[in-house]
Amino acid sequence: MAGVELKSVRKSYGTLEVVHGIDLEVVSGEFLVLVGPSGCGKSTLLRMIAGLEEITDGVISIGGKVVNDLPASQRNLSMVFQSYALYPHMSVRKNLAFGLSNLRMPKSEIERRVADAAKILQIGELMERKPRQLSGGQKQRVAIGRAIVREPQLFLFDEPLSNLDAELRVQMRVELASLYNRLGTTMIYVTHDQVEAMTMATRIVVLSKGYIEQVGTPYELYNFPRNKFVATFIGSPKMNMIDATVTTGRAAVPDFGALDLPGIANGPVSVGVRPEQLIIGKEGALSAEGKVTLVEYLGSEIFVYVQMASGQTLLVQTDGKARHKIGETLTLSMTPTNAHYFDAAGKRIPVFDPAA
Amino acid sequence: MADATLDGQPTTAQIAAAIREEKLKRGKRSAFFKHIFLILTSLVMIYPLIWMVASSLKPDNQIFGDIGLWPSEFRWENYYNGWNAMAVSFTKFFLNSTFVTVLSVIGNVISCSFAAYAFARLEFTGKNIWFALMMMTLMIPYHVVLIPQYVLFLKMGWVDTYLPLIVPRFLAGDAFFIFLMVQFFRQLPRELDEAAMIDGCSPFKIYWAIIMPLSIPAMATAAIFSFIWTWEDFLGPLVYLNDMQDYTVPLALRSFIAQDSVSAYGQLFAMSILSIVPIILFFVIFQRLIIRGIAMSGLK
Numbered sequence: 001m002a003g004v005e006l007k008s009v010r011k012s013y014g015t016l017e018v019v020h021g022i023d024l025e026v027v028s029g030e031f032l033v034l035v036g037p038s039g040c041g042k043s044t045l046l047r048m049i050a051g052l053e054e055i056t057d058g059v060i061s062i063g064g065k066v067v068n069d070l071p072a073s074q075r076n077l078s079m080v081f082q083s084y085a086l087y088p089h090m091s092v093r094k095n096l097a098f099g100l101s102n103l104r105m106p107k108s109e110i111e112r113r114v115a116d117a118a119k120i121l122q123i124g125e126l127m128e129r130k131p132r133q134l135s136g137g138q139k140q141r142v143a144i145g146r147a148i149v150r151e152p153q154l155f156l157f158d159e160p161l162s163n164l165d166a167e168l169r170v171q172m173r174v175e176l177a178s179l180y181n182r183l184g185t186t187m188i189y190v191t192h193d194q195v196e197a198m199t200m201a202t203r204i205v206v207l208s209k210g211y212i213e214q215v216g217t218p219y220e221l222y223n224f225p226r227n228k229f230v231a232t233f234i235g236s237p238k239m240n241m242i243d244a245t246v247t248t249g250r251a252a253v254p255d256f257g258a259l260d261l262p263g264i265a266n267g268p269v270s271v272g273v274r275p276e277q278l279i280i281g282k283e284g285a286l287s288a289e290g291k292v293t294l295v296e297y298l299g300s301e302i303f304v305y306v307q308m309a310s311g312q313t314l315l316v317q318t319d320g321k322a323r324h325k326i327g328e329t330l331t332l333s334m335t336p337t338n339a340h341y342f343d344a345a346g347k348r349i350p351v352f353d354p355a356a
Numbered sequence: 357m358a359d360a361t362l363d364g365q366p367t368t369a370q371i372a373a374a375i376r377e378e379k380l381k382r383g384k385r386s387a388f389f390k391h392i393f394l395i396l397t398s399l400v401m402i403y404p405l406i407w408m409v410a411s412s413l414k415p416d417n418q419i420f421g422d423i424g425l426w427p428s429e430f431r432w433e434n435y436y437n438g439w440n441a442m443a444v445s446f447t448k449f450f451l452n453s454t455f456v457t458v459l460s461v462i463g464n465v466i467s468c469s470f471a472a473y474a475f476a477r478l479e480f481t482g483k484n485i486w487f488a489l490m491m492m493t494l495m496i497p498y499h500v501v502l503i504p505q506y507v508l509f510l511k512m513g514w515v516d517t518y519l520p521l522i523v524p525r526f527l528a529g530d531a532f533f534i535f536l537m538v539q540f541f542r543q544l545p546r547e548l549d550e551a552a553m554i555d556g557c558s559p560f561k562i563y564w565a566i567i568m569p570l571s572i573p574a575m576a577t578a579a580i581f582s583f584i585w586t587w588e589d590f591l592g593p594l595v596y597l598n599d600m601q602d603y604t605v606p607l608a609l610r611s612f613i614a615q616d617s618v619s620a621y622g623q624l625f626a627m628s629i630l631s632i633v634p635i636i637l638f639f640v641i642f643q644r645l646i647i648r649g650i651a652m653s654g655l656k
Contacts, residue, residue: 052553
């Protein structure tokens with residue numbers, strides 16, 4: 001087990017800088033998820049930690065040791081690739097043993113480790129098969145097996161579940177989580193799927209355009225997003241954003257009316273309300289009326305799209321048993337303490353946050 | 357209609373059956389014509405070979421005089437006599453050809469796949485320029501480099517040895533094979549290399565343990581072409597080999613055509629037939645690898 005430390009790590013391709021000075025500390029034994037839209041640099045960051053991509057500037061250390069110039073094989077880590085990257089011409093057993101035999105490990109030790117991994121991942125009966133004879137889920141297991149036989153101090157996962165179908169993905173997610181609980185090894189996991197991120201991570205790093213937007217536990221990210229990007233990126237369906245203007249401590253929120261925001265400078269402000277925090281009815285302190293334009297029925301819940309008088313459409317999440325029709329007039333209300341506030345630059349204004 | 361139901365109308369099933377039958381008939385007829393056409397075209401293609409087989413069994417005076425393919429009498433002794441017609445037996449020529457060809461094939465496959473691996477996977481300065489230069493050599497006809505090459509080998513004292521025929525093959529001299537393999541290597545997923553890198557492989561080990569075993573189809577293709585081209589090469593041996601003891605088979609075949617006396621055509625064709633046997637054998641063995649290689653893919 002080892003922690004990982006990144007100090008102002010940069011990556012450029014020619015003159016194009018794609019990762020702009022990342023500082024990040026991965027605590028030993030944590031399950032850190034890098035999440036962000038495609039092209040945000042999350043995979044590049046992971047590959048730099050793995051040693052598959054050279055860093056342009058900065059320092060990466062693993063377990064307290066600077067690894068900038070260390071080749072991938074000497075960083076004592078394992079990586080699981082999106083395409084699994086199993087060696088097609090080798091049997092499952094050989095795929096698992098290949099890395100170990102490169103380390104000139106004694107045969108008996110290799111056999112023990114391969115057998116252990118096979119037991120953990122329940123791939124014992126697949127050992128003599130070639131990768132092309134395996135299903136997607138089985139390939140995934142073998143790929144993970146190849147990572148764990150090395151007993152590394154660090155696991156890296158590059159979108160490992162994105163090639164699986166939905167059902168299998170959920171199953172593998174659970175298995176990965178239990179594998180983490182069992183091994184307790186530091187894991188860094190890249191995904192664009194926020195459900196994977198939220199469910200598995202001890203901490204999440206949200207990246208955008210080569211910058212870190214926020215690092216925090218899933219709870220922190222969901223409830224105290226540091227900026228507008230994180231607020232809208234985390235949470236599905238997306239948070240509603242209402243643009244308002246503040247004058248002398250009072251915000252004029254379109255449709256909903258005036259709202260006291262003590263101690264906030266004059267100027268534009270964005271009020272973010274998650275769909276499940278919008279209430280149908282007048283229970284909230286601020287309310288407004290709108291027309292239903294679309295109803296999405298998901299069984300356990302319903303998403304209702306409501307067009308307000310100002311023209312903005314708000315998304316409301318409500319109980320699956322509720323009945324709403326297109327064209328119906330609805331009263332929506334919200335509780336100001338449940339909302340999020342962001343300034344003109346998109347930074348969070350901690351109006352109602354509990355003092356840290 | 358003959359097969360109509362009681363009320364005089366055919367049932368749907370009957371109509372469907374009739375249409376199916378008609379289709380089947382038409383399919384059979386078109387297949388028949390297709391085969392006739394293919395057989396005729398292949399006959400045209402294979403006629404020279406059949407003519408050669410026939411001629412190898414005819415007496416010399418019938419080869420060009422007789423129009424019929426079937427020999428009036430079978431001169432099997434053409435094979436025996438041809439084999440021993442020269443001062444040096446064909447056993448020696450076949451051994452010489454085998455020696456040159458086997459080494460050339462090995463040299464070509466190893467050296468070209470090395471070069472191809474470098475172009476496909478490694479990073480080095482001027483990679484694109486080197487690649488372009490290499491591709492440009494494809495456009496230079498062999499006959500243009502023949503004389504400078506001869507002068508070079510003459511100065512090195514290699515003329516009258518097999519070295520000019522073999523050593524260049526170990527120096528990745530054939531741009532066609534390199535290009536073929538580069539294209540093949542490029543379609544292998546890079547994640548395989550990366551997984552191997554993490555598994556502790558050096559670039560050479562990645563080539564040896566991952567890339568090469570997965571490239572058997574490309575290697576087999578290169579081996580087959582390399583075998584055919586070297587085996588049947590006439591110009592190279594003609595330029596560099598002077599002593600009959602060193603002659604390869606194509607060069608030896610040339611010796612049947614005498615400038616001043618009567619040529620032994622029957623024996624020439626008999627030996628020509630024997631000379632293509634190794635090519636056919638080699639092709640039959642190695643083309644299986646091409647097919648097996650294709651069946652082995654399916655990486656996802």
